[in-house]
Amino acid sequence: MTRAELYGLLKDFQGLIGTLVGFSGVCLTLIVNARLAERKRTTEIQHDRATTRTAILSELLVVEEQLREFNDVLDEARKQLSTARPRKFSAESTSRTFRSAIGRIGLLDIDELKQIVKAYSLYEILSERSAIMNERMQSEADPSVAELLFQSYRSDVRDALLEVRSAVELLREAEIRDNLKRELQEKRGFRQWFKP
Numbered sequence: 001m002t003r004a005e006l007y008g009l010l011k012d013f014q015g016l017i018g019t020l021v022g023f024s025g026v027c028l029t030l031i032v033n034a035r036l037a038e039r040k041r042t043t044e045i046q047h048d049r050a051t052t053r054t055a056i057l058s059e060l061l062v063v064e065e066q067l068r069e070f071n072d073v074l075d076e077a078r079k080q081l082s083t084a085r086p087r088k089f090s091a092e093s094t095s096r097t098f099r100s101a102i103g104r105i106g107l108l109d110i111d112e113l114k115q116i117v118k119a120y121s122l123y124e125i126l127s128e129r130s131a132i133m134n135e136r137m138q139s140e141a142d143p144s145v146a147e148l149l150f151q152s153y154r155s156d157v158r159d160a161l162l163e164v165r166s167a168v169e170l171l172r173e174a175e176i177r178d179n180l181k182r183e184l185q186e187k188r189g190f191r192q193w194f195k196p
Contacts (some may be wrong), residue, residue: 049107056105056116057171058162059097063123066094066160072162074154083150085137091127095120119167122160129156143192 001009010017070087077084098105098120105113133153140146 002047018069044109046178046182048104050099050175052104052107053112053171053174053178055097057168057175059094060116060119060168060171063094063119064164064168067123067126067157067164070157071154071161074150074157077150078154084145086130086133086153088131088134089119089127091124095124101158109174112167112174115163115167115170119160119163122156122163124158126156129153 066089074084078189084096098116105116108116130153133149137149140149
């Protein structure tokens with residue numbers, strides 16, 4: 001094919017060639033914008049997951065400390081061969097973050113979700129039982145019944161403490177895992193740009 005023939009071919013199909021180049025540019029722009037929007041949404045979800053996890057973890061650390069103190073007091077009473085009446089407390093004040101995060105808690109992994117709900121459920125049940133047990137032990141004249149109530153409450157505190165500790169450990173592990181994933185993605189840099 002000579003130059004004249006090539007020029008003639010380009011001249012004859014210039015409208016079609018221009019249309020194809022323009023259409024290709026529009027398609028490329030749409031693909032790039034879709035990838036950018038998808039990446040932005042993924043980043044927002046990761047951020048919401050991380051903040052929800054951190055907020056719940058912070059609150060659970062406070063709950064864990066409170067339960068540890070309760071447990072220490074009960075253990076000390078046991079060492080002194082006495083019983084202690086359960087301290088009335090409200091789980092409402094130390095469950096506010098959890099309650100406010102209910103709409104975003106689905107962003108967490110299923111194992112995290114199960115453990116968090118279990119820990120908060122036991123903590124709230126313990127809160128209700130502490131008031132009931134306090135009143136019951138206060139009115140109980142029989143020392144053997146008071147001892148059984150004390151042991152039951154002590155067991156409830158330990159169970160709640162174990163579940164809260166498990167939730168804290170699971171959330172810490174998830175934070176570490178997510179941080180490592182984020183660092184790995186940042187190191188990949190440009191190669192990762194077109195991957196979801």
